[in-house]
Amino acid sequence: xxxxxxxxxxxxxxxxxxxxxxxxxxxxxxxxxxxxxxxxxxxxxxxxxxxxxxxxxxxxxxxxxxxxxxxxxxxxxxxxxxxxxxxxxxxxxxxxxxxxxxxxxxxxxxxxxxxxxxxxxxxxxxxxxxxxxxxxxxxxxxxxxxxxxxxxxxxxxxxxxxxxxxxxxxxxxxxxxxxxxxxxxxxxxxxxxxxxxxxxxxxxxxxxxxxxxxxxxxxxxxxxxxxxxxxxxxxxxxxxxxxxxxxxxxxxxxxxxxxxxxxxxxxxxxxxxxxxxxxxxxxxxxxxxxxxxxxxxxxxxxxxxxxxxxxxxxxxxxxxxxxxxxxxxxxxxxxxxxxxxxxxxxxxxxxxxxxxxxxxxxxxxxxxxxxxxxxxxxxxxxxxxxxxxxxxxxxxxxxxxxxxxxxxxxxxxxxxxxxxxxxxxxxxxxxxxxxxxxxxxxxxxxxxxxxxxxxxxxxxxxxxxxxxxxxxxxxxxxxxxxxxxxxxxxxxxxxxxxxxxxxxxxxxxxxxxxxxxxx
Numbered sequence: 001x002x003x004x005x006x007x008x009x010x011x012x013x014x015x016x017x018x019x020x021x022x023x024x025x026x027x028x029x030x031x032x033x034x035x036x037x038x039x040x041x042x043x044x045x046x047x048x049x050x051x052x053x054x055x056x057x058x059x060x061x062x063x064x065x066x067x068x069x070x071x072x073x074x075x076x077x078x079x080x081x082x083x084x085x086x087x088x089x090x091x092x093x094x095x096x097x098x099x100x101x102x103x104x105x106x107x108x109x110x111x112x113x114x115x116x117x118x119x120x121x122x123x124x125x126x127x128x129x130x131x132x133x134x135x136x137x138x139x140x141x142x143x144x145x146x147x148x149x150x151x152x153x154x155x156x157x158x159x160x161x162x163x164x165x166x167x168x169x170x171x172x173x174x175x176x177x178x179x180x181x182x183x184x185x186x187x188x189x190x191x192x193x194x195x196x197x198x199x200x201x202x203x204x205x206x207x208x209x210x211x212x213x214x215x216x217x218x219x220x221x222x223x224x225x226x227x228x229x230x231x232x233x234x235x236x237x238x239x240x241x242x243x244x245x246x247x248x249x250x251x252x253x254x255x256x257x258x259x260x261x262x263x264x265x266x267x268x269x270x271x272x273x274x275x276x277x278x279x280x281x282x283x284x285x286x287x288x289x290x291x292x293x294x295x296x297x298x299x300x301x302x303x304x305x306x307x308x309x310x311x312x313x314x315x316x317x318x319x320x321x322x323x324x325x326x327x328x329x330x331x332x333x334x335x336x337x338x339x340x341x342x343x344x345x346x347x348x349x350x351x352x353x354x355x356x357x358x359x360x361x362x363x364x365x366x367x368x369x370x371x372x373x374x375x376x377x378x379x380x381x382x383x384x385x386x387x388x389x390x391x392x393x394x395x396x397x398x399x400x401x402x403x404x405x406x407x408x409x410x411x412x413x414x415x416x417x418x419x420x421x422x423x424x425x426x427x428x429x430x431x432x433x434x435x436x437x438x439x440x441x442x443x444x445x446x447x448x449x450x451x452x453x454x455x456x457x458x459x460x461x462x463x464x465x466x467x468x469x470x471x472x473x474x475x476x477x478x479x480x481x482x483x484x485x486x487x488x489x490x491x492x493x494x495x496x497x498x499x500x501x502x503x504x505x506x507x508x509x510x511x512x513x514x515x516x517x518x519x
Contacts, residue, residue: 044494045079051489052080056468059482064473069396070490073407073455073463087379087393088471091444093451094387095342097380097394098362099330099418100402101369102345103411105352111323112348114201116153117316118160119305121167123296124316125285126306127201127278129175129357131344132328134204134227134284137336146204146227149322150288156320157294168298169286172305173200173278176347176357180277184389191250191272195388198343199277200357203284205340207271208232210248214240214263221246221263228291231255231283232274238263248272278302308355327414334418334442335426339386346385359384370398373405387444396467399453403465407455416440419454422487432484435491441466448472450479456490464490 056068069084071077090097102110112130116123132138134146145151157163180197181190189195196206209226221238235258238246242262248269250257257272274280282300289296305313312318333341350361363382370380375398383391406415420426420443423436427443441454453467468483470476 048489048493049080052486053082055482055486055489056082059478061470061476061478062474064479065471067396067469067471068467068486069400070464070466071400071404073404073465076404079464081397084397084467085376085379085395087381087395087398088451088469089390089446089449090387090392090394090399090469091446091449091451092337092339092387093394093399093442093444093453093467093469094382094385094392095333095337095339095444096399096419096442096453097370097382097402098342098346098349098366098385099334100406100409100415101349101366102326102330103406103415104369104372104409105349105365106326108326108411108414110326112326112329114322115312115316115318116156116320116322117312117318118162119170119313119316121165122170122298123165123167124170124172124303124305125201125282126172126312127175127199127281129200129202129344129348129351130322130324130329131198131202131205131341132324132332133202133281133322135328135332136204137332138328147284147288150285151292152322153285153320154289154292154294157289160319162319163294165294165296165298169282169296169300170303170305171201171278171282171300172303173281174304174306174356175310175351176200177359179359180275182343182359182384182389184383184391186388190252193271193273194339194386196273196340197275197277198340198347199281201278201281202340202344203227203277203281205271205338206274206277206280208257208274209271210257210259210269211267212238212246212259212263212269213266216240221259223259225257227284228287229280229283230287231276231280232257232272234259237261240264327418330414330418333385335420337420337427337443339388342385342387344385346382370402373398373401375401388446390446394469396453396469399467399469400465403453403455403467407463407465416455431480432487435488438491439487441487445476448474448476450476450483452480452483452487456487458491458493460494462493464493466490 056066067083067086067088070080113128114130115126136146139146176199180199185195193207204227211224213222218239218241220236221240223234223236233256237260240263244262246261246263248259250272255275286296329341332338346362347357349365351357353365354361366382379395379398381393383389406412419440420428422428422439423433432439438457441452444451450470456464468486470479
């Protein structure tokens with residue numbers, strides 16, 4: 001072999017070695033980038049997860065199943081998840097979803113409308129499903145009586161030259177189905193305020209207050225209903241003496257309320273549901289108009305007067321239109337957890353979809369909204385709007401999905417304003433006073449179930465959405481405190497981005513409505 005041949009061979013070997021090194025390096029890089037990288041959990045998130053685990057699972061309550069989910073907003077980064085995909089009984093957390101769906105479908109400027117008119121000799125009322133008419137708490141906030149609506153209508157009739165109605169009182173409540181009480185509600189709680197019926201015409205939360213006062217000696221006590229009406233009948237079995245308090249009960253599926261026992265002082269016995277919302281509305285209206293000098297001579301009858309698409313009869317002479325903001329209903333449904341308000345919302349969603357408000361049509365509308373929020377089917381099931389039904393299901397992950405969707409929604413401020421505020425207003429008024437204003441959420445409770453979901457603003461200014469659900473608990477009394485401690489852990493989580501400040505400074509709180517009567 002010549003020197004030249006040896007040099008060429010050596011050069012070839014050097015080039016081959018260099019090429020092999022390049023190939024090896026390329027293969028190494030390919031292997032590196034082809035191998036999935038294990039995400040490193042930031043230390044502050046890992047610490048939060050451990051703390052939440054300790055709080056949420058260390059309660060010692062037998063049988064309590066947990067579904068929990070916490071995300072950072074607006075990114076959606078998951079900070080904590082345990083049983084979060086499991087559909088659970090949400091109790092009143094169902095209202096959270098129904099309220100959000102109502103704002104999404106109806107818009108924050110939506111108004112319920114109830115029409116008063118004349119048709120020949122008849123006085124006509126056409127309902128729009130408004131659940132807020134005559135609500136005592138809303139009336140107090142406006143400085144009005146419960147029956148102020150009927151007083152305005154009496155004034156409107158007199159302005160129209162009408163002082164007596166020779167014909168009938170026709171009520172059209174056909175916008176909602178005539179099933180006023182959900183079949184899956186507890187049958188033994190029919191007279192309780194939280195199981196009030198819902199109709200196309202509603203008044204005073206579809207409940208009457210029963211007041212008693214002693215008269216003389218052993219004579220029967222005075223029994224008074226508010227609002228005054230002639231539909232509900234009183235069986236008075238009281239006597240004006242003794243030290244034991246009186247009691248009351250309504251006969252199932254009837255308008256008869258029996259009040260019995262000794263009466264030594266003036267007592268508000270409480271509230272009893274009515275059976276037929278539309279006829280209750282008509283009766284209270286008749287009574288109030290008569291007190292203002294307007295008598296209706298004919299009988300009360302139901303009639304379907306509204307045409308296709310909600311059109312009013314061509315021969316109807318409109319005397320007054322009562323319009324109520326959606327926010328009034330959502331505030332009472334959310335902050336005060338008043339169930340019949342949420343039932344009015346879900347049936348309004350159903351009416352928008354099918355023309356007649358049914359629970360099934362409303363549930364379908366809520367389902368479409370949840371899909372819009374990115375919630376997977378199988379993580380929810382809706383039967384009613386209030387969450388009283390044990391047939392409802394919602395996962396913690398679905399709840400935070402709704403909260404994230406509404407955080408950037410055009411109605412975001414209105415939505416947050418209708419939730420309870422820690423240490424401030426609504427059902428959280430007496431909870432978490434040490435972090436007043438930093439937790440904005442919806443509570444939920446039925447037997448064996450305790451739920452809480454909403455927003456937290458950390459001390460560093462970061463917004464979080466959370467859902468802490470417990471089902472099948474043998475004792476729920478301690479679980480509210482557990483949920484509160486988990487919220488405190490979120491409030492105190494790190495000094496995140498966002499510039500600090502309190503919720504009172506940077507988040508809408510909504511107008512105060514006075515002391516809650518219910519919910």
